[in-house]
Amino acid sequence: MSLTRVHNFAISLDGFGTGEPQSLEEPFGHAGERLHEWMFATRWWNENVGEPGGTTGVDDAIARRHQPGIGAEIMGANKFGPPGWHEDPEWKGWWGENPPFHSPTFVMTHHTREPIEMQGGTTFHFRDASPAEVLEEARAAADGQDVRLGGGATVIRDFLAAGLVDHLHAVVVPILLGRGVRLWDGLEGLESDYEIESVASPSGVTHLTLTRTR
Amino acid sequence: MSLTRVHNFAISLDGFGTGEPQSLEEPFGHAGERLHEWMFATRWWNENVGEPGGTTGVDDAIARRHQPGIGAEIMGANKFGPPGWHEDPEWKGWWGENPPFHSPTFVMTHHTREPIEMQGGTTFHFRDASPAEVLEEARAAADGQDVRLGGGATVIRDFLAAGLVDHLHAVVVPILLGRGVRLWDGLEGLESDYEIESVASPSGVTHLTLTRTR
Numbered sequence: 552m553s554l555t556r557v558h559n560f561a562i563s564l565d566g567f568g569t570g571e572p573q574s575l576e577e578p579f580g581h582a583g584e585r586l587h588e589w590m591f592a593t594r595w596w597n598e599n600v601g602e603p604g605g606t607t608g609v610d611d612a613i614a615r616r617h618q619p620g621i622g623a624e625i626m627g628a629n630k631f632g633p634p635g636w637h638e639d640p641e642w643k644g645w646w647g648e649n650p651p652f653h654s655p656t657f658v659m660t661h662h663t664r665e666p667i668e669m670q671g672g673t674t675f676h677f678r679d680a681s682p683a684e685v686l687e688e689a690r691a692a693a694d695g696q697d698v699r700l701g702g703g704a705t706v707i708r709d710f711l712a713a714g715l716v717d718h719l720h721a722v723v724v725p726i727l728l729g730r731g732v733r734l735w736d737g738l739e740g741l742e743s744d745y746e747i748e749s750v751a752s753p754s755g756v757t758h759l760t761l762t763r764t765r
Numbered sequence: 766m767s768l769t770r771v772h773n774f775a776i777s778l779d780g781f782g783t784g785e786p787q788s789l790e791e792p793f794g795h796a797g798e799r800l801h802e803w804m805f806a807t808r809w810w811n812e813n814v815g816e817p818g819g820t821t822g823v824d825d826a827i828a829r830r831h832q833p834g835i836g837a838e839i840m841g842a843n844k845f846g847p848p849g850w851h852e853d854p855e856w857k858g859w860w861g862e863n864p865p866f867h868s869p870t871f872v873m874t875h876h877t878r879e880p881i882e883m884q885g886g887t888t889f890h891f892r893d894a895s896p897a898e899v900l901e902e903a904r905a906a907a908d909g910q911d912v913r914l915g916g917g918a919t920v921i922r923d924f925l926a927a928g929l930v931d932h933l934h935a936v937v938v939p940i941l942l943g944r945g946v947r948l949w950d951g952l953e954g955l956e957s958d959y960e961i962e963s964v965a966s967p968s969g970v971t972h973l974t975l976t977r978t979r
Contacts, residue, residue, distance in 0.1 A: 739943025
């Protein structure tokens, strides 16, 4: 059975998945890199960027769950580029010629364009459709494997509200952003559909895992 | 040195310290007792209410920090009674003739009244003043001991924003309330004044401890 999975999605103690304002220079706004330092410290991250070293404890073990078994990705428009990216016909995402998705990748946007085929197996498809519709297409493209929901916060929240997420891994970072985009808004009673596990890492972050039970 | 301490303050995964609407029948609104079940399961709680049994692990150990060394309490009007309590001249709080504070207890309210002396050492004082002013008075009343800030969320947030909290213990309960009163609103950058520790309990809650470092 093909699952819909969220991995390594970092939020602040006050629940923000990104700061503000988001821009080309600051993709996470005033949050800067603070939501992701726990990840940059892992060996998994270093391997991906060709660097030596890194931690090999619980942060690393959980972060590595990001890729195995994934056959397609879905992301929101704000993950694909800074505000206004759709006005630049040359914009191909933040990630260079070989993006780290290595699969069909569906960008949810009101500003659709022709698919962009990148190196390493990533092809960006642009869709102006509902979460359920985009998921159906991504699932078919994943060819029996799972679909990763890549964020940002708004897209994850929309999929949660629609009951479409099977596995959600969120990482609570002990900072208070005060402003930005919240992950949990409008999800009263969500816990009744999930088993929720919490594990505190010695690095200071807390890993939350929501596993769908019905 | 006399500290200002918060203990056993429970919040939902989405950051609400209480649900809504608060009433005589439902002091925590639609949250019911769900924010406090972790506490009711401890031996400490059972001892306080004269029942046998209860857990003796990390939840119990941390919960017990509530009372030792406390010489006064400060609480908000919404902790003292349901909306409109000030219109009832006979209202003396939720806790019966012998409230669990056993010390001078300062209620922050725009509707002040004469002090109420209860059994067991609790006297309620009603103050319409700033956090700093009420804290100064409570500290004097505590006679060298610490002051406990009892909540609710709005009062704790106001004291945090004013830089007046030395120790904050919050308990994150894995439910999503979706609405109510948030603890963390408007506290951007708070982490720079605190060491923040997170420990996940086998009961499913996560204990957050903020210790003031400057």
